[in-house]
Amino acid sequence: MASRTATPEQLSHLHAIIPAGGVGSRLWPLSRAREPKFLLDLTGAGRSLIRSTWERIVPLTGEDRIIVVTGEAHRAGVMAQLPELPERNLVLESEPRDSTAAICLAAALIVRRDPEAIVASFPADHFIGDEPEFRAVVRDAVAVAATGRLVTIGITPTSPATGFGYIHVGEPLDPAGAAGLPARARAVTAFVEKPKAAVARRYVDSGEYLWNAGMFVARAADLLGWLERQEPELAAGIARIADAWGTDERDAERARVWPTLKKVAIDYAIAEPVAAEGDVAVIPGTFDWDDVGDFAAVARQVRKRNPGNLAILGEASVLSESSTGVLVSETDRLIAIIGVEDLVVVDTDDVLMITTGAHAQRVKEMVNMVRQTGNEDLL
Template structure:
C-alpha cells in the first residue's frame, strides 16, 4: 500500500496521564512510555502507524517542556516538525495551530489528527479507515473515525451514525455527537448498532477545519491564522486562545450543521486511562497464571496472585496472595493498589502536589 499524496499526520502529544502515576509524570507523560511492552513508546507507535500513509509529513504538537523528548524519540522527524505550545490550551488550539500552519504550507493538504497516547492493535485496518476518511475529507467533510464499541462504556463519547454518503465508500453522515452517557444509555446505544465511540480522531482539510471554527469562533480562527502567518506572534496570541476541546468548538456544531462524516471502523483501540485498562490490554491472549508483567518477567516472583506488576526500577518484586493487585515500581516512587481502585491513583498525585512534592508528580 502506498502513501497518500498531501496527507499530513498531526499528532497532538499532551495530557499528563495522572492515573498512570508513578509511571507517567508531568515531566514524562504517558505518550513517552512503552505501555505495551513492544519496545516502542506510545508516541513512537503512533508515528509508526502513520508513517506508511504520511511518509515524513508528520507534525507533532506538544508542550514546550516535552519538545526535546519528542525529538529524541522520533529521530526521523525534522526539528520543524515538532510544534511546541507555550502552554496547554486544550485540543482546539493544538489541532487548530497545526491546521493553520498546514493551510499555508500545502494548499492541497488533508490532515488527520491522532492522539499520541492511544493504542491501536491492527494498524493495517486503521490505515484502511484513514484512507476512506481522507477520500471524504477531500469532499470537504469533517471526518471522524467511529470506533466499534466493545462494551457499554460510560467513559467515552459516542457518534450517532446516519445514512451512508453516496460515492464515499465506508463513510456515513453523522447525526450527532453525544457526551459520555450512563452505562444504561450506552447499552441502549449498543443495541441499536448505530453508535460508535468517538476517539477524537479527525480527518479534514485544514481550510475546512478553520473555516468551520470561524463560523462559531471567528476570533479564534483569525488568531490561529495570524500565528501561522507570523510565527513570532505565537507568544503574544497563544494566551488569548480559548481553552476548548475540538469536539465542542467544531465537531458538535458542525454535526448539527450536517458537515460531519464518520468512517465506522473495527480496529481494536484502547485509551489506556489507568492501570486497570493497562492490565486488560496486557493480559489479552495470556492464559498464564499470575500477574501480567510490563517489563522483565524474571524480575517478578508471584505466589498465588493476579493483577499487574511493572518492575521498572531494576529490583525484584515479590507478590504473595493478592488478587488483581497493581504494583508499579519506579526508581523514586512505588504504587500499590488494586485494579478496582486504580482510578484513585490521582488522589495520590494530588496529595503529593499539596505536600509540595511536585518533583514526584
Template sequence: MSSNDFYAIIPAGGVGTRLWPLSRRNRPKFLYDLLGSGQTLIQSTYERLARVCGEEHVVVSTGEAHVDSVREQLPSLREDGIFAEPVARDSTAAIALATAVLARRHGSRIVVGSFAADHVIRDNDAFAECVRQAAAAARHGYITTIGIAASRPSTAFGYIHQGHSLAGEIPDAPSARIVRSFVEKPDSSTAQAYLQTGEYRWNAGMFVMRADVLLDSLKQYQPDLFSAISAIADAWDQGEECRKQALRQHWYGLEKIAFDYAIAEPLSADGGVAVVPGGFGWDDIGDFNSLAALLPSYNRQNIKILGNQDDVVFLDSAGDIVAAQAGRTVALLGVDDMVVIDTPDALLVAPRARSQEVKNMVTKLSGLGRDAVL
C-alpha cells in the same frame, strides 16, 4: 491512498495522570514502551502514519518540555515538523495551529488528519483503509471522524451517534455515514442501551478534514481562537523571534477547549460531520486496568508485569498488575486484583477496579505540594 494532499498531525499532549507514577509531567505515557513491543507509543503512531502518507507529511504537536525527547525518538521527523506549545491549551488549539501553518505552506485545500500519540492499533492495513475513506469524505467538505466499534458498554469513552449512509454522495467512502450527534461518557445503563441500537460507536478523537473547512468552522464557532491562531500561524515561519513574539502575545490567552466541544459537536448539529467505522483493533491506554488488558499474563493467576519479571515475587496472589524498579524486589502475599507501581520516588498501591481514580490521587498530591513527584 494518494498522499499528495494528506498530512497527519500527531497531538502529543496530556500527562496521562491515570497512569501515574509511570507517566509524569516531564515524561508522559506516549514516550514509553508500555507494551514491551520495542517501540514507544509515539514511535508506533508515527510509523503507522508514515506508511499512510510518507514521513515528510507527518508532524507532531507537543509541549516545549517534550521536544527533545520527541526528536530523539523520531529522528526522521522533518526539521519543521514539530509544533512546540509553551503551555498546554487542549486539542483545539494544537490541531488548529498545525493545520493553519500547514495550510500556509501547502495550500488551504490540503487534507489533515489528527491522531493521538498514545493509541494502540493492531491492524495497520485496516487503519489505512479507514483513513483513506475519511480523507475522501473530507474532500467532499465533511469533517470526518473514525468511530470505533463499541465492544462493551464502556463508561470511559464518549460515543458517536451515526445516521444515514453517505455512500451515494461519496462513492470513494462507501462506509461513511452522517453523524447525528456526539454523546458524553454515559452511565452503564445508557451505554448498554446504546449498544443494543447498533447506532453508536466509540469516539476515539480521530478527525480528518480539509484545512479550509476546519479553519472556516473555527472562525464560525470560536472566532477569538481563530483570530489568535491565525496571527500565530502568520508568524510561524517568519523566524524564531517572530514566532516567539506571536506565541507570547496570543497563545497564553487561548481558551482551553477540546476539539469535540469546539468544532465537532456544533458542526454535527449542522450536518457537517461524517463518521467512518473503524474495525482495526483499537485501544486507548487510559489507565492501569486498560493497560493490563493488553499485557500477556505472567502465570495462570493472570498476573501482569511491566518491566523485569525477575524482580516480582507472588504468593497466593492473582489478577494484579505490577511494575518494579530494576534490582528491587516487589513481594506480594495474598494480594488480589491490585495495581502496584514502584518507581524511584513514588509508590502507588490501588485496587484495579479504581484505576480511573488515580487522577484523583494526582490532584490530591498536587494540593499537598508534592509536585516534585508529578
C-alpha cells in the same frame, strides 16, 4: 463514480497532526509531568506510544507530512522518540492551550504549505491493533473529507465501556454508491460524553453507537473555516501566529499571542457544532483500539502480549502466586506477590502506588491528594 476510498491524488495531500499533550493523570506515578503518557511504553510493545503512532502513520504520509505539537518541556523527549521528524514539523507550545489551538495551528501551518491539504489528527498515546485496517479506515476518511465534511473515526464497541465518549451514527452517506464514497461511511447525529454503565449498555445493544477515538480528518481549509465561524478570535490568533511562522517575527508573535488563545477542546469548539449542522461523518473502524487511559487498560494491553495471570511491564524480577492484575516496575527490586486479585502495582524509584483494576480510574484522585499534600515534585 469509481473510487470508493481516497485517490492517490487525495492521499498526496494528506498531512497528519499528532497533538502530544496530556500527562495521563490516571497513569501516575508512571506518567509524570516530565515523562507524560505518550513517551511511555504502556503496552509492552518495546516502544513508546508516540513512536507507535508515528510508525503507523508514516505509511500514509511519509516522514515529511507529520506535524507533532507538544510542550516545550517535551522537545527532547519527542525528538529522541522521533529522530526522523523534520525540525520544521515540530510545533512547540510554551504552555498548554487545549486541542483546538494545537490542532488548528498545525492545520494553519499546513494549509500555508499546501492549500489543498487534508489534515488528519491522531492522538499520540493510543493503542491500535490492526494497523493495515487502521490505514484503510483513514483512507476512507480522507475520501469523505475531500467532500467537505469533518470525518471522525469511530470504533465498533466490544464492551459497554464507561471510560470513552460515544458517537451516535446516522444514515449511510452514500447508500447507492452514487457519490463514489466508501460504503461504510455514515453521517454522525451527535457526540455523547462518557456514559453511565446502564446507558453504555443501551448504546452498545442498539448498534447505533461507536466509541469516539478522538481522531478527525478534514480539509485544512474546511477546518479553519469552521474554526473561523465558531471561534473567530481563536482563529484570528492562530492565523497571526501561522502568518509569522516563516519569518523573524515567529517567536515574538507566538510568545505574544499563544498565551491569549482560548483553551477549548476541539470536540466542543468544532466537532459538536459541525455535527449539529449535519456536516460530520464517521468511518466505523473494527480494529482493536484502546486509549490506554488507566492501569486496567494497561493490564489488558500487556496481557495480550504476555498472557498470564499477572501482567508485568518492566524488567523486574517477579515471583507471583495466586495473583492477578498488573505490575509495572521501574526499579530492580525483587517483587513478590501472593494471593492478591485484580491488583495494580506501580513501583518507581520515588513512588510506590497500589490499587486495584476496579479502582483504576480513581488514581486521578490520588494525584490530587499528592498535590494537596505538597508533593507536586512527584507529579
